[in-house]
Amino acid sequence: MPRRLCPIALLLVALSAQAAPLPGAMVGTTFGGTDDDVANPERGMYVWAADNLAAWTQAQADAQFAAGYRLVYAPVRLDRYADAALPAALLAEVSGGFAIARRAGLKVIPRFIYNYPAGETGYQAAQDAPLDRVLSHIDQLKPVLAANADVIAYLQAGFVGAWGEWHTSSNELTAPAARARIRDALLGALPANRFLQLRYPPYLMAWPATARIGVHNDCFLASTTDVGTYSEDASTRRRERDYVAALANIAPFGAETCNPADEMAPTPRADCGDILREGRQFGLTYLNDSYYRKLFHDRWQAQGCMAQVKRSMGYRFKLLTLRHSAVVAAGGTGQLALTVRNRGWARAFNPRAVQLVLRERAGGAVLRIALASVDPRAWLPERTSKAEVRFEVPGGTRGGVYDVLLALPDGAASLAGDARYSVRPANADDADKAQGWDVALGAFRTGTTLRIR
Structure with missing residues (x-):
């Protein structure tokens, strides 16, 4: 690329x-x-709005802004509607969450999900929704996204599989045809001046090139494959990593680190040299400040590079x-x-x-x-x-x-x-x-x- x-x-x-x-x-x-670490829009460390955007309060948002955050990750739970249309009350709650962000001076990274498995290994039984239901939900959300694009920093694709990460779908949504239809629906629902982000590079590499889709790596630096983000095959993995690094020139790359609990003898890249090298290589724009601190953030703090990481993310x-x-x-x-x-x-x-x-x-x-x-x-x-x-x-x-x-x-x-x-x-x-x-x-x-x- x-x-x-x-x-x-x-x-x-x-x-x-x-x-x-x-x-x-x-x-x-x-x-x-x-x-100095200068707090600026659409970049830097983020925290969660809440476990569900509907539970987020203005007091929480104001406190997050006062603490120096300018980005919040906002999961929107759709568990109860996997077999039903989204009610007007839910759409109003989502709009209300965006209004909280606007009043607080924050921007949001939304992800719409049908499940949130507890723990790093409990995802196999997670349930999502049938394809037609997913597409109808995206269509219902389109006017909400359009009306609130001003406070949407980036939209993570969501909807598919455990945690909305586009793996382990209970409705075969990761099949190529289903993936493409969901991609097109999301791009159609999201205003043209906003970016979509996807979890898995191979899916992006299989599609025609687009300048509107970036990557969010939810296990950044956690193992040789970043816990399944990249291929087990070394040569394929190099191609995938090179693709993501090049893509970051035109579309945002965001991440969180994770606990590689379900990998045999993982080799995390957790030192300052790792984050400084790969943050630059992949054009890291944002990172979860809350997870997985024990293995990563705390070590960067101890080794003395955390300030550099914070000021280098994004622009x-x-x-x-x-x-x-x-x-x-x-x-x-x-x-x-x-x-x-x-x-x-x-x-x-x-x-x-x-x-x-x-x-x-x-x-x-x-x-x-x-x-x-x-x-x-x-x-x-x-x-x-x-x-x-x-x-x-x-x-x-x-x-x-x-x-x-x-x-x-x-x-x-x-x-x-x-x-x-x-x-x-x-x-x-x-x-x-x-x-x-x-x-x-x-x-x-x-x-x-x-x-x-």
Whole structure:
């Protein structure tokens, strides 16, 4: 599989096709970085919303946000409806769970499941639903997913087999034809700007290439095969792992570690060197913070790499330099040049804007100007990206001196004005340069000014 596929190529073409710089007086600055763990949307450690999304409370969600989490895993239990249509009350409960996330400033990784076996070896008797019932449930959920796509980070495929992991189906849902029909139904129900994630690489490899399906590995690092994630055959396993590593360039890879209890003499890769190497290799975007701590998290903490793991997951944008026009007339056009380094293991996957934010020094008025041709999804991991763009100051804007800030708000209109969903760059506050994070605006003060005349 190629390392760069169409969506990335298109984004890079968009960045390289910017207009030529305009002449005129310019101001500029540089930015210092930070090694702090910066909590940002759609990446990092996650915790469970609850054992069932319907049981999640606002108080729990608010506490999770306050603890620094920005992602929650949300199982939705459908056990009682394996032979029945989903009632309106259940659909309302799911919508209510998404509303809790929205009020708390969180995003959700949902998974719809018909069972949750106790223990690592009790999955053989788990029951799911017949194919027609699964498809009808997905169809019922389609409007709920569409209405709440703003707070859905990624959707795990679910529905099939024990824990919704797409193995040990009691209704033969892992047969090729059934798998394909469920895949198509899920992609059809999920808004086009959101990603689906699947548990098993061989299923993905058997399908035509798509840029909308990533992998969630529920036994990451746990054994040679990651407890059945990959083949027992070494050469096949290498191909599968290479495929997943390449896929992470275009679709999100998330994981949890696990207890390899049902494997004979497993060989977990539990040291700091393992997580740092494979986190980077597979573009790890998120990881369960609660499981399996005894074998993995506690060891990373003891060996001293946990802080690095936390700050490396997903994207991590560091502003490097900024130059922009010093003076622009109201109704006129200015020029801006920005360089950014993505220090994370992955890119950003969901739509997100870049804004030039101007705050009037005299009256405090705030003006947001979208830099529409700049797409943060093109800021690739461990790469420096450059953008040179023109921006227009709206006619009628009051003249004066404006402080310049940069913002990366959520791409959804419903969340764009919520500063909690804006990306905070991995830059240090610097009082000498008048640089720092503005919590209220969800924007970074650059320390430069723009005069509007």
